[in-house]
Amino acid sequence: MGLSSPFASRLGTNYIPPDGEVLEIQSLLVEPKAISELNEERSSVADYVDAHRALISPVRRLPLDMLQEIFVACLPTHRNCVMSASEAPVLLGRICSSWRTVSLSTARLWARLHIVEPAALEGVPSLDIIREQKHVQRVGIAKAWLERSGQCPLSISVAGSMPPDPTPPQYSGTNLILQTLIPFASRWQDISLAVSLPTLESLSSITGNDVPILKTLNVKEFRERSEQPSPQWGSFGLLHGPNISSFSCLRSKSEPLGFSLRWDQLTSLSLTSVFDLAPHVTSDLAVAIFSKCPRLETCRLVVSDYDESPVVEPWRSILELPCLLSLDIHCYGSPVTRIGGLFSYILLPELRHLGLRGFLAPEDSDNFTYFLFPTISPRLESLEVDTQLFNKQALVALLTTLSSTIRHLRFTGRQGHPSLIEDAALAALIPSESPERSFSCPILQEFRLICAHGVSDEALLRFIKARMSIQPPTLHRVELEFVRRIQLDIRPDIQPFLDAGLEVDLNYPPAFRLSLSPWAGLAEKPPNF
Secondary structure, three states, X not given: OOOOOOOOOOOOOOOOOOHHHHXXXXXXXXXXXXXXXXXXXXXXXHHHHHHHHHHOOHHHXXXXXXXXXXXXXXXXOOOOOOOOOOOOOOXXXXXXHHHHXXXXXXXXXXXXXXXXOOOOOOOOXXXXXXXXXXXXXXXXXXXXXXXXXXXXXXXXXXXXXXXXXXXXXXXXXXXXXXXXXXXXXXXXXXXXXXXXXXXXXXXXXXXXXXXXXXXXXXXXXXXXOOOOOOOOOOOOHHHHOOOOOXXXXXXXXXXXXXXXXXXXXXXXXXXEOOOOOOOOEOHHHHHHHHXXXXXXXXXXXXXXXXXXXXXXXXXXXXXXXXXXXXXXXXXXXXXXXXXXXXXXXXXXXXXXXXXXXXXXXXXXXXXOOOXXXXXXXXXXXXXXXXXXXXXXXXXXXXXXXXXXXXXXXXXXXXXXXXXXXXXXXXXXXXXXXXXXXXXXXXXXXXXXXXXXOOOOHHHHHHXXXXXXXXXXXXXXXXXXXXXXXOOOOOHHHHHHHHHOOOEEEEEOOOOOOOOXXXXXXXXXXXXXX
């Protein structure tokens, strides 16, 4: 409750009270001063109570092993830890001395690390000195960090940077980081390297025996500035680790089958690249890779079929991949889905996810032969497709023959290209009034359409209403990214579905706004005359 004053109208003004009012004003301040003193005393008592309560707080009484488990649970779960005082494990050691002692002695807290090489700034010598100091500092921290990990298996990721051109004599590149990691090679379990190709030579001395527990190896090669020949690392002993089950390489100049991997024990494989920056994997070569990997569960490939070698060798027998659950293929040249292409020579009885990306070559648009998806896998649940990989007839055939097991469906168009997903295409995915006519994907849970401009808002509304009328409704999420302005706000009509838990994410480009600023056209600084 606020204090009232007979001088309220005078407060905040230049009013000068006479002597008689001065005494009255002084008497009004007696009670507030007493209250202020009581508040100070209360604050002091509260500090006394809080300090004593802290002594008997439950966290102080936790057993050491339980506190260590809580610390480990504070680590990020989707990535490696970073060298930052704003998150665990470094943050845990900044709370109090006892927590610092516990954190430094808990080896599992230091078994995951992400190392970033400070970027070089060309033509700025003063900043290069600072960068070198920071680089040496991070290498020292990385060494101390990993030494705290005891005998725990290590997960390490390195984000290198391209050296400046020309490279200064004192420049310390990613080599210094990798050389720091080599003494810990016997405990490498998951390694991710984003480095320039020559830098990988730092690991050429490592043999398969040096990495006995290595399971996951991910390598992303930087494009080199010069045209000088680069070392081929595909035969490095590192790749011959006895327990490598997951291998990923982006933009390698090595021939895919030239990697000295133990192919028969791989469960995950990713060989991707930017077009023309790596040897091409044809459909024939893809089948050869699959034949070496009988345990493969997930795979990502860039496949290029050209006119000179558009199909798999006709003598090759059909290969069954009984363990493959997820397959993503980026297609260049002729589509791998045509009869005689990749899917004509492999059987995928357990495949759950299929992703096809790329575009249809112009010379194939008239003679495209569609290979039916239901024959690829009877258990397909997730399908992601670039619409530009097909012509309109093939895409319609795809929508009308999708497997009844499909739960997740995503189509991606391309801005500036004709729209292949139109209102009629959505009609294939909704129930028909005619009982004789079936519809595709009866248990569809998620529908996503990226770069949509051929679908009207009215057709989308019909699609959502029809799918939600199925009893029980299976649709959980609808996401469309339009390249046109909104035509009809459908949210009022679907509000009951939203209230029931349906997620709808519709993105339209922002409206154009005419600039009427009186500052338009003015320079930041007046010109010098």
